[in-house]
Amino acid sequence: MMKRLSAARAACLCGALLSCRTETDAQRRSVLTEFRAAAVDQGWLLAHFNRAGAIVLRPETGARRDMPTAPGYRIYQFASSASGSCLAFSVDAYALTPGMAGGSIYVLDRNGLRGSAEGFFTVIKGLAVDPGCTKVSIDGVYQEVDAGGAPRKAARAGLFYTDLPPGGGTVRLVSRLDDVHVYLTPTGVSDDVFEASWSADGKTLAYSVGGAIYAYDVAAAKSRLLVTGTVPAWSPDGKWIGYRGPDNAPMLFDPVSRQSQSLHEGAHCLWSIKWSPDSKFAIFTQPDWSGVAFIACRLRDRATAAFYRSGGLQFREDRFAWVTRPLLEALLAPGARLDDQQHGGSRGGSATMPHQ
Numbered sequence: 001m002m003k004r005l006s007a008a009r010a011a012c013l014c015g016a017l018l019s020c021r022t023e024t025d026a027q028r029r030s031v032l033t034e035f036r037a038a039a040v041d042q043g044w045l046l047a048h049f050n051r052a053g054a055i056v057l058r059p060e061t062g063a064r065r066d067m068p069t070a071p072g073y074r075i076y077q078f079a080s081s082a083s084g085s086c087l088a089f090s091v092d093a094y095a096l097t098p099g100m101a102g103g104s105i106y107v108l109d110r111n112g113l114r115g116s117a118e119g120f121f122t123v124i125k126g127l128a129v130d131p132g133c134t135k136v137s138i139d140g141v142y143q144e145v146d147a148g149g150a151p152r153k154a155a156r157a158g159l160f161y162t163d164l165p166p167g168g169g170t171v172r173l174v175s176r177l178d179d180v181h182v183y184l185t186p187t188g189v190s191d192d193v194f195e196a197s198w199s200a201d202g203k204t205l206a207y208s209v210g211g212a213i214y215a216y217d218v219a220a221a222k223s224r225l226l227v228t229g230t231v232p233a234w235s236p237d238g239k240w241i242g243y244r245g246p247d248n249a250p251m252l253f254d255p256v257s258r259q260s261q262s263l264h265e266g267a268h269c270l271w272s273i274k275w276s277p278d279s280k281f282a283i284f285t286q287p288d289w290s291g292v293a294f295i296a297c298r299l300r301d302r303a304t305a306a307f308y309r310s311g312g313l314q315f316r317e318d319r320f321a322w323v324t325r326p327l328l329e330a331l332l333a334p335g336a337r338l339d340d341q342q343h344g345g346s347r348g349g350s351a352t353m354p355h356q
Contacts, residue, residue: 023303023304023305027301027303027305028303028304028305029305030303031296031297031298031303031304031305032296032305032307034280034298035059035276035281035296035298035305035307036059036060036061036307037060038276038278038280038281039058039059039060040060042277042278043324043325044059044060044084044276044277044322045057045058045059045084045322045323045324045325045328045338046059046320046321046322046323047320047321047323047328048315048319048320048321049069049073049075049078049089049321049331050075050076051074051075051076051092052068053066053067053068053069053333054066054067054068054069054328054331054332055067055320056328056338057294057308057320059296059307059308062307062308062309064308065338067332067333067336067338068332068333068336069331069332069333070331070332070333070334071333072100073089073091073331074091074092075089075090075091075092075331076089076090076091076092076102076124077089077090077124077125077126077127078090078127078321079126079127079128079129079136079321080129080321080322080323080327081129081130081131081132081133082131082200082236082275082277082322083131083236083277083322083324084277084321084322084323084324084327085109085110085133085324085327086107086108086109086129086133086327087107087108087109087129087321087323087327087331088105088106088107088127088128088129088136089105089106089107089108089127090102090103090104090105090106090121090124090127091104091106101120102120103120103121103122103124103143104120104121105121105124105127105136105138105162107129107133107136107164107165108327108330108331109133109327110326110327114164114165115165120142120143120145121138121140121141121142121143122140122141122142122143122155123140123141123157123183124138124139124140125139125140125183125193126138126139126140126193126194126195126196127139128196128197128198128205129164129198130198130199130202131198131200131201131202131236132202133164134163134164134202135161135162135163135164135198135202135218136161136162136164137159137160137161137174137194137196137198137205137207138159138160138161138162138171139158139159139160139193139194139195139196140157140160140183141155141156141157141180141183142155142156142157142158142160142171143155144171155180156173156176157176157177157178157179157180157182157183158173158174158175158176158177158194159173159174159175159193159194159196159205159207159209160172160173160174161174161205161218172221174194174196174205174207174216174223175194175207175209175214175216175223177193193209194207194208194209195207195208195230195231195232195272196232197232197233197234197241198234199234199238200234200235200236200237200238201238202218203217203218203219204216204217204218205218206226206232206234206241207232208229208230208231208232208243211228211229211230211246212225212226212227212228212229213225213226213227213228213229213230213232213241213243213253214226215255226241226253226255226258227243227253227258227260228245228246229243229244229245229246229251229253230243230244230272231243231244231271231272231318232253232272233272233273233274233275234275235275235279235282236275236277236278236279237279238255239254239279240252240253240254240255240279241253241255242263242272242273242275242282243272243273244269244271244272244273245260245262247268248268248269249262249263249267249268249269250262250263250264250267250268250269250272250273250282250284250297251263252282263282263284263297263302264297264302264304267284267286267295267304268286269284269285269286270284270285270286270287270292270316270317271284271285271316271317271318272284272317272318273317274317274318274320276296277322279299280298280299280300281296281297281298281299282296282297282299283295283296283297283317284297284317285315285316285317288306288309290309290310290311291309291310291311292309292310292315292316293306293308293309293310294306294307294308294309294310294315294317295307325338
């Protein structure tokens with residue numbers, strides 16, 4: 001005889017886009033309070049860069065700001081270190097960017113701006129920079145050239161990495177794609193292919209290919225299979241690799257025990273997980289009544305709360321990088337100030353209200 005479903009179980013089955021685990025209002029307020037306090041104390045900012053400027057999210061308020069970047073920073077692809085103190089990026093090849101060239105990788109940190117690699121990339125789909133800002137991985141099509149700019153070898157497609165200056169420059173292959181056209185197909189391919197992420201010590205690069213996640217040992221120059229899934233994201237403290245499971249659930253993989261577990265029962269993520277710089281919160285995005293909700297999951301008890309809602313704008317957590325305030329201000333146009341303009345609320349406003 002079939003048993004009657006409990007009210008909680010029935011509600012879970014009916015809520016396709018909601019987590020089966022439910023938080024009380026007190027838990028949600030607790031998560032938001034703790035998350036906002038950490039954002040203020042540690043100066044967390046989430047920023048998205050494009051050819052027009054920067055979109056900045058303030059985690060402590062849920063406010064969004066659209067800001068102009070300096071004329072030299074027409075950024076195309078970008079990634080930050082775990083702390084947000086270092087930004088690796090490529091520039092728009094079709095924009096006039098004095099002193100920069102499309103197809104090259106640049107790094108900005110407290111020591112200033114520097115280029116990273118010999119040769120150039122005809123296609124760049126994704127970047128990842130290690131926590132110490134000593135290495136950067138590049139997902140794309142690489143063309144090695146001689147001193148005069150002439151190609152030395154046929155272009156190669158895949159995942160590469162290079163040590164950053166002053167000690168680096170040589171591009172090394174991590175995983176090769178035989179079909180260069182996978183990057184050029186306008187449909188059916190994600191914006192990134194390998195979705196790479198560096199370990200806390202910068203010695204290992206996690207990446208996904210063919211529906212599985214691998215770890216590349218830099219010293220041994222070898223890869224090993226970790227788990228089935230995509231879009232790995234190493235926590236800054238090195239204890240977890242967040243990823244998207246085959247059923248689109250946000251997952252955690254322990255690299256020591258090699259065991260996986262769900263981040264939050266019943267949740268579904270649009271992309272994967274982005275870690276807070278202190279590793280205490282895992283952030284993911286999922287659809288809700290407003291469009292897309294940015295969810296902060298407190299790792300110690302897995303309680304969650306939405307700290308930003310996009311109001312129909314199709315933002316995802318992977319479109320944003322952590323940046324420190326000094327780094328962001330170095331990228332902004334002269335005269336632009338972080339607190340001068342905002343959208344979707346004011347300081348101290350509700351972080352769970354939709355932003356238009």
